[in-house]
Amino acid sequence: MSKYSKINSFNALQPLSVGEKQYQIFHLKALETALGDCSRLPKSLKVLLENLLRFEDDKTVKKQHIQALVDWQKTRCSEQEIQYRPARVLMQDFTGVPAVVDLAAMRAAIAKAGGDPNQINPLSPVDLVIDHSVMVDYYATEQAFSENVALEMYRNAERYQFLRWGQSAFQQFRVVPPGTGICHQVNLEYLAQAVWLGESEGQSFAFPDTLVGTDSHTTMINGLGVLGWGVGGIEAEAAMLGQPISMLIPEVIGFKLTGKLREGITATDLVLTITQMLRQKGVVGKFVEFYGDGLADLALADRATIANMAPEYGATCGFFPIDEVTLDYMRLTGRDAQRIALTEAYCKAQGLWRHHGDEPIFTDSLSLDMNTVQASVAGPKRPQDRVVLADIPKAFQAMLDLDLKPSIEATERMRNEGGGTAIDAKSAALHSEQPHFEIDGHRYPLQQGDVVISAITSCTNTSNPSVMLAAGLLAKKAVEKGLKLKPWVKSSLAPGSKVVTDYLTAAGLLPYLDKLGYNLVGYGCTTCIGNSGPLLKPIEDAIQRFDLNVASVLSGNRNFEGRVHPLVKSNWLASPPLVIAFGLAGTIRLNISQDVIAVDKDGQDVYLKDIWPTQSDIQNVLQKVDTEMFHKEYAAVFDGDETWQAIAIPDSQTYVWQEDSTYIRHPPFFADIDQPAAPIENIKSANILAVLGDSVTTDHISPAGNIKKDSPAGRYLQQQGVAPQDFNSYGSRRGNHEVMMRGTFANIRIKNEMLGGEEGGNTLYIPSQEKMSIYDAAMRYQEQHVPLVIIAGKEYGTGSSRDWAAKGTNLLGVKAVIAESFERIHRSNLVGMGVLPLQFIDHQTRHTLNLTGHEQLSIDGLSDDIQPHQHLTVTVQRADGSRDEFQVLCRIDTLNEVEYFKAGGILHYVLRHILAA
Template sequence: MASYAQKNSFDSLDCLEVNQQQYYFFNLNAAEKKLGSVDRLPKSLKVLLENLLRFEDGITVKAPDIQAIVDWQKIRTSEQEIQYRPARVLMQDFTGVPAVVDLAAMRAAMQKAGGDPEKINPLSPVDLVIDHSVMVDHFATPQAFSENVEIEMQRNGERYQFLRWGQSAFDNFQVVPPGTGICHQVNLEYLAQAVWTNEDDAKQYAFPDTLVGTDSHTTMINGLGVLGWGVGGIEAEAAMLGQPVSMLIPEVIGFKLTGKLREGITATDLVLTVTQMLRQKGVVGKFVEFYGDGLADLPLADRATIANMAPEYGATCGFFPIDQVTIDYLELTGRHPDRIALVKAYSQAQGLWRHAGDEPIFTDSLSLDMSTVEPSLAGPKRPQDRVVLGQVPHAFQAFMDLSLKPTKEELRFENEGGDTAIDVEQASFENTDNGIFFELDGQKYPLQDGDVVIAAITSCTNTSNPSVMLAAGLVAKKAVEKGLQRKPWVKSSLAPGSKVVTDYLNAAGLTPYLEQLGYNLVGYGCTTCIGNSGPLPQPIEETIQSHDLTVASVLSGNRNFEGRVHPLVKTNWLASPPLVVAYALAGSVKKDITAEPIAQDPQGNDVYLKDIWPTQAEIHAALQSVTTGMFSQEYAAVFDGDETWQAIQIPQSQTYAWQADSTYIQHPPFFEDIDQPPAAITDIHNARILAILGDSVTTDHISPAGNIKKDSPAGRYLQSKGIEAKDFNSYGSRRGNHEVMMRGTFANIRIKNEMLNGEEGGNTLYIPTQEKMAIYDAAMLYQKDQVPLIVIAGKEYGTGSSRDWAAKGTNLLGVKAVLAESFERIHRSNLVGMGVLPLQFLANESRVTHQLTGQEQLSIVGLSDDIHPHQQLTVQVQRSNGEYEEFQVLCRIDTLNEVEYFKAGGILHYVLRNLIAS
């Protein structure tokens, strides 16, 4: 990490005394004398401004970069590239394992090149939280938690041994063991400090707590006034190794909140409304900053819920300034009194404190009176598609109607602006029994379209929020008292984001009621929200498959893309935890639970949602069970782990001893030629098209995720290594093995390749023989013949979670360029970071306008070592019938730093080459 105050052109270095401790800081008010007023600068940009003042060195950060942030106020946008250095890095285990694998591979490469492998070390603090590995194999029993944890340790022992080695081998690297919590909730409740401190040149410095994370929902921490967002694992590794995050000064959209939520409305209803509004506004790649006097009554947990969903509304982050609500939360969660005093004093001294009536300058703004928010869900397959609770049956029926339409365009179920592509109001709806039954434990039960087969309280989004978690417990209590039970076809699960949730549910006396409805603790982790929902009971799975039923999941998560939650569940609905419980009782999304009875009690009396819905007074009373002592107790030994974790044996060595027979951890090939000069940048000639994809292709579609199919390339590879199908585990758990991951790239069962007329599944047409085969198999045949490959796509390519393997796998398949109508921010950056060229069609042009079918050969002309950001390149199209066409495309290498990374072969190659040279 660069030293502070190398230049200090704006005389901003100052001193602040708090509780008899002196802190040096870069005072924005002092810098105003030379920079001009920053009083109305958005507070999120003030955080960036401080960062540049602190790291001004005349090389990576120059005085004009700093001035550009202040000048932003004049035009409210900027084309200025800046180099930003976050204070720390946060990881979860799925994305963290390949990052540690890469660091281990870099150490091996450094040693091979004759350098000191211990030069490869995080320079910024790194926290890795193991939260993505537990699956819901067992549920609705008192033993579910212990049984799921036991299976998790068996499945992931090799990965966990590797992570424990990393914890001992690398400095500045901490691991939160499994069974502790979700990374974003642990970050919110413990790791984040709001104001960070560090010693440099024997001086103690104070500055805003900032971070990047390898999960897109890193944004949750912005609810605490901590600027943070998700990056790919590739960028995170570079940040760990001292490289700044290269970015353009962002546009900032102000979101004004006024009023209060009405009785019975939850924070989830609010966040789904905000998500829909911002997605319609169009905030991709922008900061969103919340302001307005409504914030005074918006609890910190509600702010975090909104900030968490920034990837769903498309923003880089959703920032909430520090105020008294922040201080109260720091006190509740047991932060040290000296740190709390520093947060308040520093924020007020820097102009980062929110005051009533604040009206910063924004690029644009919108507002919401919170009293207008209605009960809502989002679905059936996009988080921005909000549906008012009473309209859910019609939305489901409209989806069914749309699914039966024959044209490809209608089947896409996608359109711009975030509006659902279905007409909910016009959908005709009839609730009929289709006469299909399954047998479970000797009893026969009906199963029909629209039935809820998964109802999961899961995900950092809502389990970090005591008000909605306690509301779920209160719904369960009232339901049990009325003699209600969940429907027998519903798989119910409770996966809190931290052990504190268990403590306060116990203290409030609500755990027994949740358990009576099948909401036993299944684990502390992301579970259903990331596809770790586990299998449905076999009779239910068989019935769904044999009758091609369109069933539903309801989850308190943040993602509901088709195929994500469970491969057999086509419609997925995001809902608040109390509504998750309500739908477990109702058993179907075809039931209007605002008007129809949710169920009947044992005496046959109708019970309505209003009969079991808690009042604000009841929720407020339950909230008194949440105490500071719970946080202090649960986080006192957060890095220790249980006996099983502590018993894992690890080798004590500075480089990792790779195991040739491992199917979890393999030495990746990325740095094999690092001791050779990088190859010159040249045109791409006679490339073949590997796939043609539509709009909104997510990283879930591209990156290996979920279950590994037995007959897939990855499944065949594992069987060749003696692994039985029952022990495949998930793609996410095997992210440390490039052989598995490259075979699973573009292998999602829901991906639609237009080269095969939109057929679902990870297949393509191998052009030389016109044979249909798995995308991996075709790519390997092309690689054998040294044929470069290109992927063609529509709008918003790479939306969704920040998955580095979406870029790594693309690279290893031999794809040299991706040509799309637009890219999501993180994935575009990751492609550059892996040496894959992102190209964008010019306005009003697309694969359709250029009539690309996949039979063509493409050449990309204009590439050379003087490549520069946003230059136009020429695509030459040679069609199979001999016709020839040329058109221009935009090179989406966006910054000068990215040019250097691309020339070096990727961002990690750039870092490693520099370390070897030094």
């Protein structure tokens, strides 16, 4: 039987000939007679429309769903729920390991119930790229790459053995080994095909390449005209097991680009401008589609840079239609000639091709003349906070003033109560000695705002040859002038694929980067994911001793608190050439666009303009990027080196769990799967575990970076015999639920208002009024069978598509999260783990309702007939004995999500259906 629609209500199945080959396609033109013209439908929605046509089954996809998408042109929004089936799934190792752990646990559960474990197998192609594990332990040496990779293999031996087992045990599951590249860049340069092919009943079907990924920056592939976005690992697992993605037909915001970038302005400056504009517009949960004649001159790598940052501007995706620029990039990167010809023919036949003057219908739109873009960075804490170069010192000073305000207020209160304070004593000690550090007998100053990390890193910019070559050209000019990095700067180069080092070498620029200290440290996310590694100990000691607010400058996409390095409070996103320029300046407390940044070998002042490459310089070296580089680097992309190939794996369809493992543990999620699902019940007398503010990220909820020795996770690892130097990171330990539940809400920068907003993962255990870690308090509440609730502000769960932010919340015993608003992926993940997302309504907040964390909450209206967007009643029992109520909106958004929630989560739903079959 065909795996594609046999109903074909609109007679849409038609042949398409390309050269000597024939393909079957579900033609959108066939809808015109029955449903009306859809030519001005946004091209991103045409991809969804084709998907519904191809999977029409009168159950999950009906005529009314297809009609609703065509009718979207009239309403420009829709409340219609649809079932979407992406062609494939993309994973990285931080999110991929726990996903494969879940699959292994599902196999174990089926085997325990007497079923066939091979019923758990991906039904769609899955690619997992190991890119998040390499850390910058070694840098600024020729051996940095080999030493970091060797350390990565040592630290992650258990995880990599597990992934190799998964590669052999599961069908349609491929692994790209470590030391190869970043998943999104590998996807852009190799995996994605623009138009995908499928076989059914001896025929070849052509359809748009689509995917979901377990990393929020999966959106990067929209630069190639491939519709894709990030989901949590939980939702991705369900998708690979054949479960459709339930979604409302989205609003689509059009973003019109006109003009061209001026001399000296980079794609990074453009994307930071767009990110700020779209965050201000408000596009959470919406598609953004770029259009306008400015696209004709926008390189595909620039498009990918913009699409990559969709999570930062809040959109589900940032889609670029396919055109001649797309085909040129496919040719450059070595895609098959027949596939390129098919892409052009298919997109033109389906109305997916971008034409000059296109004006689709959008829900709303905004525009940007690229000629107006200014050189910028973003920071110091959020990627949407763009700052033009001249205003960086002012922005940093504002941060300093804000950080000092609570200390000043506290000191004043204590003075008024009589006598000096500890703050007075500390201040006197700090002012008696200038901040400094010593290395090899040399004493160096270290000041507020000094740049201690300068990292060319992340998929966002290292996928873009123009900005990477610009960095190399700037390094060349700096070296020729005899410039050097300041001694407190930790520098690194971590490209997203080996092609980058190939073209930097071909252009003769890699030696200059090496000379400055930007030696290759690895092919992976490194600093952007929090794997910046330690600073030199004297520098770390000085930061702590003198209470310094030092800075990092990185070419990444995330700069949230506590993410880059626990001791670095001020983090700035910048283009690769600016990363080096700030490394040379050594501080962000200057107007780098006008002030002197260094002194050359002849004692002359050097300004940024003296070393900044011209557009002509960049265009000349861009000619060094050729197709042979892509053929060479991707010829054996799944093979790995000798160390990878030598990893021994068990020959078993079910995983053999190791009881003493501290990396891979059998999770408890499916322990009772052979029992009926518990009925949905009201939440009674729940305590509040934490009261949190706005923009709490998934990094705050489930950190990816280093594990503190005295944290619950650190204490657990030491009890298992793991020395602190071998802790690795939270991200690398995501296969161990014992570590991850202890790490939930353990970010050193999270602020719990129950403790006056102090930083750190602590709370107040209400029964005894003791301050303790959130994990320890949650375990005490569990012993007393007390349910828990989290209270939060706006944009709860912003950031990475991190399923452990929901899994950990579940394991701590949290039954509901009440917030002013949720970021899309985290809300979905909470439902997928059986945690109830609830939203304040009628402009109410934790402040207007006077929720301090000392209350007990009961939530009524929950039952087995719970409905999407239902209003529920929350009863507040206050410490003084008074009671009051307020209403909340249930953010279970679709009927499918209702079924997942009833089953205890999306994977429970899938597994119960498999067992019942």
